[in-house]
Amino acid sequence: MPLQQSLLDGPGDPELAPLTGIRRAPLSATAWIDLLPGWLSGADEVFAHLSESVPWRAERRRMYDGVVAVPRLLSYYREGAPLPHPILTEARAALTAHYGVEFTTAGLCYYRDGRDSVAWHGDRIGRGATEDTHVAILSVGAPRSLHLRPRGGGETLRHPLGHGDLLVMGGDCQRTWDHAIPKTAKPVGPRISIQFRPSGVR
Template identity: 65%
Template sequence: MTRHLQGSLFDQTDEVQLGPLDGMRRTVLGSGAWIDVLPGWLTGSDLLFEQLATEVPWRAERRKMYDHTVDVPRLLAFYDADRELPHPVLAEARDALGAHYADELGEPFVTAGLCFYRDGRDSVAWHGDRIGRGAHEDTMVAILSVGAPRDLLLRPAHGGGSSVRRPLGHGDLIVMGGSCQRTWEHCVPKSTRAAGPRISIQFRPRGVQ
């Protein structure tokens, strides 16, 4: 299951821990959407990557696309509100994000979805998290990335305007908020460059997928 990870030269530590959230930087995208980005929020991220890669019960899925059933190009795991997360630092991250955004979000983050991008052939297509309340309400999705950086792209959902690119890995955090899930789309494109493995952990409030 594990793919070889080229460790970060800037994250050489034997302890997995979170930093403060006060260094978050917000970018206003337009149409009520915004993103907050905090590079290197988690130190010891390579250690966490190795544990998640080997211990999480990853599943491969197949989905119908047009007239064919195809493999989903990444591995998946999901932890609902009643299921213990696979590492204590993830519960700490979820709770810290809930406290930080309490005034804006008004509710806690409760679920965690994990995606394992094994190499540059794994990807996720353009989409917004619009299953559930994200289709008609402002909400937030917070993504913590461990492993090798991969680009996250965002673009306006109805065309026009410029796209936004953020490379995420080695403990980086991005939070998509406001109307972002309705008015913007995001993706992790395939890469023809040598791309190491990456795991993303997506924290969401109740009823958002």
């Protein structure tokens, strides 16, 4: 289904709210998430720009005895690469200043509808396997539920993200918790997730 425009997104250029409004939710004594709904106003315009201008690619990965299509479109901006919209450059700089951690890369995922998803995982490739790291997720487009649960099983937490919402995972969240965007049979519009990470974290 097409993207349903946000009723809260008024006319004007995309703009970021101050990060002073962010709120922390502890997951454990050593893991946390920060949440700021509606951090980006004008998110629908950013979604439209990214959906049309980003060089999206479909990937295939080996799984068990076969090769399957990755159920989402992907794009990756390495350290030093220009980002596809000026507001993303501004967002990365704001996150770096707020957390005192240099965010250097951006991975983009395009969830076209409810059939697109990402399985349970943690960003544990590279430094994330042994060090506390930050991963910041900015969402544009229709809301989808990001699920979090302790690694090894436990209660699942659900956070709907879309239309300019920000979620930051920190502490040892990547090593001790997993997160996912599950498939859904409900009619949902498309969503783009922008993940900002420090150098050496995937």
